[in-house]
Amino acid sequence: xxxxxxxxxxxxxxxxxxxxxxxxxxxxxxxxxxxxxxxxxxxxxxxxxxxxxxxxxxxxxxxxxxxxxxxxxxxxxxxxxxxxxxxxxxxxxxxxxxxxxxxxxxxxxxxxxxxxxxxxxxxxxxxxxxxxxxxxxxxxxxxxxxxxxxxxxxxxxxxxxxxxxxxxxxxxxxxxxxxxxxxxxxxxxxxxxxxxxxxxxxxxxxxxxxxxxxxxxxxxxxxxxxxxxxxxxxxxxxxxxxxxxxxxxxxxxxxxxxxxxxxxxxxxxxxxxxxxxxxxxxxxxxxxxxxxxxxxxxxxxxxxxxxxxxxxxxxxxxxxxxxxxxxxxxxxxxxxxxxxxxxxxxxxxxxxxxxxxxxxxxxxxxxxxxxxxxxxxxxxxxxxxxxxxxxxxxxxxxxxxxxxxxxxxxxxxxxxxxxxxxxxxxxxxxxxxxxxxxxxxxxx
Amino acid sequence: xxxxxxxxxxxxxxxxxxxxxxxxxxxxxxxxxxxxxxxxxxxxxxxxxxxxxxxxxxxxxxxxxxxxxxxxxxxxxxxxxxxxxxxxxxxxxxxxxxxxxxxxxxxxxxxxxxxxxxxxxxxxxxxxxxxxxxxxxxxxxxxxxxxxxxxxxxxxxxxxxxxxxxxxxxxxxx
Numbered sequence: 077x078x079x080x081x082x083x084x085x086x087x088x089x090x091x092x093x094x095x096x097x098x099x100x101x102x103x104x105x106x107x108x109x110x111x112x113x114x115x116x117x118x119x120x121x122x123x124x125x126x127x128x129x130x131x132x133x134x135x136x137x138x139x140x141x142x143x144x145x146x147x148x149x150x151x152x153x154x155x156x157x158x159x160x161x162x163x164x165x166x167x168x169x170x171x172x173x174x175x176x177x178x179x180x181x182x183x184x185x186x187x188x189x190x191x192x193x194x195x196x197x198x199x200x201x202x203x204x205x206x207x208x209x210x211x212x213x214x215x216x217x218x219x220x221x222x223x224x225x226x227x228x229x230x231x232x233x234x235x236x237x238x239x240x241x242x243x244x245x246x247x248x249x250x251x252x253x254x255x256x257x258x259x260x261x262x263x264x265x266x267x268x269x270x271x272x273x274x275x276x277x278x279x280x281x282x283x284x285x286x287x288x289x290x291x292x293x294x295x296x297x298x299x300x301x302x303x304x305x306x307x308x309x310x311x312x313x314x315x316x317x318x319x320x321x322x323x324x325x326x327x328x329x330x331x332x333x334x335x336x337x338x339x340x341x342x343x344x345x346x347x348x349x350x351x352x353x354x355x356x357x358x359x360x361x362x363x364x365x366x367x368x369x370x371x372x373x374x375x376x377x378x379x380x381x382x383x384x385x386x387x388x389x390x391x392x393x394x395x396x397x398x399x400x401x402x403x404x405x406x407x408x409x410x411x412x413x414x415x416x417x418x419x420x421x422x423x424x425x426x427x428x429x430x431x432x433x434x435x436x437x438x439x440x441x442x443x444x445x446x447x448x449x450x451x452x453x454x455x456x457x458x459x460x461x462x463x464x465x466x467x468x469x470x471x472x473x474x475x476x477x478x479x480x481x482x483x484x485x486x487x488x489x490x491x492x493x494x495x496x497x498x499x500x501x502x503x504x505x506x507x508x509x510x511x512x513x514x515x516x517x518x519x520x
Numbered sequence: 521x522x523x524x525x526x527x528x529x530x531x532x533x534x535x536x537x538x539x540x541x542x543x544x545x546x547x548x549x550x551x552x553x554x555x556x557x558x559x560x561x562x563x564x565x566x567x568x569x570x571x572x573x574x575x576x577x578x579x580x581x582x583x584x585x586x587x588x589x590x591x592x593x594x595x596x597x598x599x600x601x602x603x604x605x606x607x608x609x610x611x612x613x614x615x616x617x618x619x620x621x622x623x624x625x626x627x628x629x630x631x632x633x634x635x636x637x638x639x640x641x642x643x644x645x646x647x648x649x650x651x652x653x654x655x656x657x658x659x660x661x662x663x664x665x666x667x668x669x670x671x672x673x674x675x676x677x678x679x680x681x682x683x684x685x686x687x688x689x690x691x692x693x694x
Contacts, residue, residue, distance in 0.1 A: 080674070080681050083624050084548060084644040090621065091547035092557055094540040100561065101528045104568020111569065516592070520565035 107520040114514045122507035129499055137490035139197050148193040148220075149482030153460045154470055157189040157198050160490040165202035165255035169193040170220040171479070173201070174470045175212045181494060186211040190252065193220050193476055198487035203250055204257055205229065209240030210270055212468070218333065219278040220473030222312070223250045226270045233265040234291025238299050243267035247283050249312040258312040266291040269302040276355055277335045278475070280311045282319070284329075307339075309355060319353060330366075331379035331388065333422065333474065338364070338381060338388070348406075352385060360385075364405035382423035389420045389429050389450070397434055402450045412453030418443065419467035422474040427451055430458070430477040432467045439463060445472075526575040534578055535564060542586065548640045549590040551629050562589055583645065584655045587637050591656065594633035627677035635670035638663055 137160075150171060159179035171193035178187030178200050186208050187200045203214070203225050210226040217223070229245025236243070245268060246261040262268055262285050271284035285305040290298030307329065310316035319337065331338035335356050341349040354360035366379070366388060379390040389402035392410070400414040416434040424430055427450050435442040436457075443466050445459035458481055461470065525533070539560065546556035546563075563585040567578060574581045628636055634656065641652040642663075653663045674681060 088544035108569035
């Protein structure tokens with residue numbers, strides 16, 4: 077037996093003799109130059125791609141330059157928000173809110189976008205514990221300073237998932253100036269069925285929270301049943317108080333604003349079945365007549381009451397869109413040339429309404445917001461919308477409807493951060509692979 | 521006392537002093553005179569860009585290039601060349617035991633390139649397992665398993681050879 081080491085050493089004696097090889101140093105220097113050039117080229121290309129990506133991302137995410145007037149304005153156009161807009165808890169005074177899909181790393185979820193009354197910027201609102209099934213039912217206060225919404229929460233008993241995937245367990249209000257959120261939790265056995273949620277004025281929100289009769293372990297009939305709750309008025313910071321209006325509930329409210337509620341008594345066909353409730357002076361409560369309306373759209377009430385509490389305006393019943401009726405109680409003549417109106421948002425003065433109607437020009441599914449004279453029917457377009465957007469999709473701060481019209485630039489359309497990250501990682505990986513292949517490929 | 525020259529003179533001096541030893545290792549790694557020459561030249565040229573950093577102790581770095589290059593160039597050639605179980609006849613140096621050398625040379629040629637490199641580094645250059653792992657850029661565990669498999673194969677092919685017992689490596693002075 078011979079040792080492997082010795083056998084290898086013996087075999088190594090066959091190695092060729094060392095001969096002088098001039099130029100090795102120079103070859104090495106050239107090799108280094110080639111490697112360095114290739115490396116710099118690959119890194120330069122990668123940096124260029126990353127810079128391009130960063131530039132496009134920044135450009136698409138940067139808010140448009142708007143004239144900084146510092147005062148509120150009504151945008152002349154509402155745009156479809158991007159799912160990748162930033163989120164803020166302090167958007168400042170809002171002129172409008174709209175529901176929108178909000179993107180995240182894991183997918184899309186319903187969110188609420190606020191449009192700043194000062195800057196016109198769009199941003200998702202940070203609404204803690206917002207119930208995802210009732211995103212469309214948020215309520216913007218008339219002055220644009222508060223947003224009310226339904227809260228998710230725990231139930232005391234078995235939750236009911238028939239109505240919504242997450243149980244509703246209260247009401248909350250976001251102060252858009254400070255970002256503070258005040259919550260009013262409502263004890264509930266199986267969850268709350270949200271009824272009315274609307275602002276009575278800039279400081280008080282009215283709501284009605286029905287109690288779901290049974291949870292998922294109850295009988296089918298009970299699972300689908302709710303008990304109406306009392307009509308409540310809440311000034312954030314104080315305790316909500318019931319509005320004692322002869323047992324009125326949320327479904328009875330047909331108008332709210334300027335500190336007043338108009339409630340209907342649906343048990344009678346009497347024209348004087350409506351009651352105006354003045355929340356600041358209940359001695360002013362009075363019965364009024366209002367022919368016709370027998371429906372409502374959740375918190376987006378079909379009837380607008382003016383600041384004096386003496387006039388109402390509404391779209392005629394029967395079909396939508398339709399003409400407007402406006403005037404004092406018991407006498408509401410048709411507004412001339414007002415066909416094609418979907419909703420009345422509010423009174424701007426004694427003679428002028430802000431209404432949502434079909435656009436005079438363009439596709440049939442395009443709607444506009446504009447001023448209409450009750451006396452003459454003259455219409456002035458103020459806000460345009462994307463196609464298929466109508467009342468119920470965008471909610472305005474009604475006190476700001478007569479603010480000066482301002483040109484609204486399109487909000488930013490940030491790139492999907494998942495795509496941006498993927499492209500950046502891909503670029504770095506590609507550069508790494510290219511570098512590796514190049515350094516392997518380049519021969520001395 | 522001044523240190524080694526970090527420029528061309530120091531490099532030329534190293535090449536003159538150590539080229540033959542590097543050729544011996546390269547020959548064991550490749551089994552071919554031409555490939556051994558080429559391998560050593562490539563290793564030396566690749567060491568030039570790093571010379572100012574390694575001038576104090578260049579040999580481990582050059583041997584690392586030698587070992588890795590021998591494995592990677594085999595991988596590159598694998599796609600271009602046909603493999604065969606029959607080795608070509610080669611010229612032998614007069615005065616040596618041709619039978620023993622031929623048997624070992626043929627046996628080494630039948631090893632996988634990494635196994636061959638591990639055998640050369642461990643049993644000719646007397647590197648420890650950790651040093652061999654660093655030279656090849658692989659884990660110590662891989663060195664152990666490759667050594668075990670290579671020795672088993674060598675014992676089959678060259679029954680009269682016995683491996684050197686594991687011990688601390690001797691300085692590379694061949």
